[in-house]
Amino acid sequence: MSAAAAIAAAVIAVAALYFTFKQASSAARQTELQQRIHEDSAQPYVWADIRLHPQHGELLQFVVKNEGPTVATDVHLTITPPLRAGWMLKGTETDHGPHRQNNRFSSIPPGREMVWNLAVSHAIGDGSGPREFSVTVDVVGPYGPVQNEYVLNVDDYLGVAATAPGTVLGLQKSMEKSLKTMTDVIRKTSESADP
The missing domain is CATH 1.20.5 (Single alpha-helices involved in coiled-coils or other helix-helix interfaces)
Structure with a gap:
């Protein structure tokens, strides 16, 4: 057993x-x-996109931003094919930007947003030139390299609401509130000045 x-x-x-x-x-x-x-x-998250201008809805912008918690170093942004140079507003062409195929930045700290003004949306959507752009963002973070790849399609931006935030009604209410505040201040000042 x-x-x-x-x-x-x-x-x-x-x-x-x-x-x-x-x-x-x-x-x-x-x-x-x-x-x-x-x-x-803990890695940086850097992206690039075409966005509507927040105050001028018809104007498009090319935006590069680091949404991650750490600094992105040795940032390499590739746009294939490059955005047409004619899309840049006159006088805004620089050594960096969406009109160049390869862009290098030494570093992009967390929260930094870089913006280039492009043309108005109807000028970009005129039908000439490429419609899709391959975007590759290569960066180095504290734990090594990071790569993001995606496609931007200009047709996705056409027909979207091109309105700036705020309305005439909002402006009117703001002015009425300011007028009331000024009236109250004047009234209180004149009351305190009277013996």
Whole structure:
């Protein structure tokens, strides 16, 4: 009977060893995943896009921004094909910007947003030239290189609401509020001046 008990104990020990190994492997994978999540969340996230100007709805802008929590270094922005130079507003052409195929920036700190004014949307959507642009953003963060690749399609921007925030009614209410405040100040000043 003791031989059977010893065999049973050995089988149980082997089974326990197997499940212990599985748990240890699962814990190691979980630790690796948590480390990866930590590193990814600490990396810079730099993007480039064509956006409507917030105050002048017809005007388009090319925007590059670092939305990540850390500094992006050795930033390389590639736009293929490059946006047409004619899309840049006169006098805004620089050594960097969307009209160049390759743009390099030494660094982009967290929250920095760089904006280039483009032409009005109907001039960009005139039907001539390329409609799709491949964007590749390569940066180096604290845990190594990061790459984002995507396509911008000009046709996606045509026909969107081109209204600036605010309305004439909002302006009227703001002016009425200012007038009331000024009237109150004048009234209180004249009351305090009267003996």
